[in-house]
Amino acid sequence: MSLNIGLFLILCLTALALTNGERVRFDNYRVYEVNASNREKLALLKQMEDTSDSLLFLDGVHKINRTVKVVVPPHKVSDFLLVLDVNDIDYNLVEKDLQTALEKDYNQIATRATTDQWSAYQTLDFHYSWLRSLASSYPGNVTLIEGGKSYEKRSILGVKISLHNGKKQKPGIFLEAGIHAREWIAPATATYVIDALLTSTDEQVRELAETYEWYIIPHANPDGYVYTHTTNRMWRKTRQPYGSCYGADPNRNWNVSWNTVGASSNPCSETFAGSAANSEIEVKSLSRYVDSLKSVVKLYISFHSFSQYLLYPNGDTPELPDNVKDYEQVYNVTLKAISKRYDTVYTGGNIYDAIYPAAGSSVDYAYSKTGIRMAFCFELRPNGSFNGNGMELPADQIRPTAEEILDGLVAMVNEVKVLGYFD
Ligand code: 0X9
Ligand code: ZN
Numbered sequence: 001m002s003l004n005i006g007l008f009l010i011l012c013l014t015a016l017a018l019t020n021g022e023r024v025r026f027d028n029y030r031v032y033e034v035n036a037s038n039r040e041k042l043a044l045l046k047q048m049e050d051t052s053d054s055l056l057f058l059d060g061v062h063k064i065n066r067t068v069k070v071v072v073p074p075h076k077v078s079d080f081l082l083v084l085d086v087n088d089i090d091y092n093l094v095e096k097d098l099q100t101a102l103e104k105d106y107n108q109i110a111t112r113a114t115t116d117q118w119s120a121y122q123t124l125d126f127h128y129s130w131l132r133s134l135a136s137s138y139p140g141n142v143t144l145i146e147g148g149k150s151y152e153k154r155s156i157l158g159v160k161i162s163l164h165n166g167k168k169q170k171p172g173i174f175l176e177a178g179i180h181a182r183e184w185i186a187p188a189t190a191t192y193v194i195d196a197l198l199t200s201t202d203e204q205v206r207e208l209a210e211t212y213e214w215y216i217i218p219h220a221n222p223d224g225y226v227y228t229h230t231t232n233r234m235w236r237k238t239r240q241p242y243g244s245c246y247g248a249d250p251n252r253n254w255n256v257s258w259n260t261v262g263a264s265s266n267p268c269s270e271t272f273a274g275s276a277a278n279s280e281i282e283v284k285s286l287s288r289y290v291d292s293l294k295s296v297v298k299l300y301i302s303f304h305s306f307s308q309y310l311l312y313p314n315g316d317t318p319e320l321p322d323n324v325k326d327y328e329q330v331y332n333v334t335l336k337a338i339s340k341r342y343d344t345v346y347t348g349g350n351i352y353d354a355i356y357p358a359a360g361s362s363v364d365y366a367y368s369k370t371g372i373r374m375a376f377c378f379e380l381r382p383n384g385s386f387n388g389n390g391m392e393l394p395a396d397q398i399r400p401t402a403e404e405i406l407d408g409l410v411a412m413v414n415e416v417k418v419l420g421y422f423d
Contacts, residue, residue, distance in 0.1 A: 026231040031095035033297040062356035073298025108395040148285020151240040158217035171422040172213045172296035177303035186303035209245040242267035248274035253283040254365035257316035262357035275313035300366035300375040306390040309379040313367040315351035318361035335412030
């Protein structure tokens with residue numbers, strides 16, 4: 001009895017500590033890269049991913065000979081390594097104290113107004129004030145848009161950029177970022193694109209800004225993003241409670257082949273599909289918003305990190321889109337453009353084969369359910385063999401990342417145009 005009360009008190013105190021603004025700590029947590037070289041080993045890793053409530057898999061386990069990163073708490077390290085050794089599964093230690101890496105990350109959050117917005121990672125409040133300021137600085141050219149509300153009642157704020165230049169009925173391009181909370185480079189890059197469309201003097205970027213209507217939502221999962229700043233840097237999902245666990249993966253919750261493959265029914269899983277399609281208010285409202293634009297938007301883009309991939313549908317089946325030849329063409333020119341500035345190498349292809357099966361994602365929804373024929377997902381820097389947890393991209397790489405992606409977007413949009421999708 002007294003033990004129970006003691007435990008209860010400890011739990012209350014822990015909860016109180018966290019609500020009082022303390023961050024989850026990962027002292028002595030290790031990050032390993034593991035690699036399964038055959039089907040049996042892969043099945044074992046998959047079982048660990050599905051059943052362990054203490055290991056955090058940062059990549060889905062799906063392919064033989066594909067490295068995945070796993071966060072291992074200190075009290076689990078010896079058992080974890082024993083299982084790998086007994087089963088002859090290769091591994092490599094990439095971070096011996098995750099806490100140290102995360103502290104570096106938290107130190108890269110801008111604490112005061114910097115002269116260069118893209119020299120540090122910004123808070124949600126900063127981004128939202130900035131978006132609002134654009135609407136007043138560029139009246140008529142920038143309009144605030146709202147993709148709906150989050151579970152914690154935040155606005156899913158974005159901008160529509162449609163320059164007053166006499167052109168009527170411009171085709172629309174939709175850009176969504178930040179659906180995964182911890183992938184900080186995604187909103188940072190989306191805001192850079194917004195800025196470039198408004199201020200760049202580069203001729204090709206001006207052309208992009210003047211020819212299209214842009215709908216850009218830098219934070220599709222604002223609650224998650226705030227939570228990564230205040231409490232847990234490694235948070236991915238939304239923040240709606242499900243029993244003793246929180247959140248669903250908002251990139252598994254769209255109403256397209258919901259929870260059929262590459263998603264979990266376990267609320268504690270990183271890829272929990274939710275209790276039903278659209279169970280996450282963020283996805284429900286954002287998909288409704290995308291639906292409302294389906295006759296305008298011809299190209300849908302989603303920013304994630306990491307691994308440097310450019311991906312296209314489908315995620316829910318190995319079947320290729322009927323216009324896969326066009327996808328391949330756009331993919332090829334985009335990759336070439338991305339590599340030009342800094343020699344950065346992207347790879348990719350159809351989601352299912354290039355990375356892993358993943359049903360219920362935003363690009364599949366756009367492609368299969370709205371009639372938007374061109375839908376791409378960028379997995380931004382760093383690349384897959386980056387020596388670390390994959391989220392801690394140094395802030396001095398925000399600009400280069402965004403610059404090369406803007407180069408890629410210029411090429412992508414031009415090719416989509418050449419292929420007639422904007423007609
Ligand atoms: O698993 C995912 O949702 C994406 N990878 S991530 O490491 N960022 O979590 C890939 C899914 C394919 N991308 C889209 N459908 N947008
Ligand atoms: Zn992601």
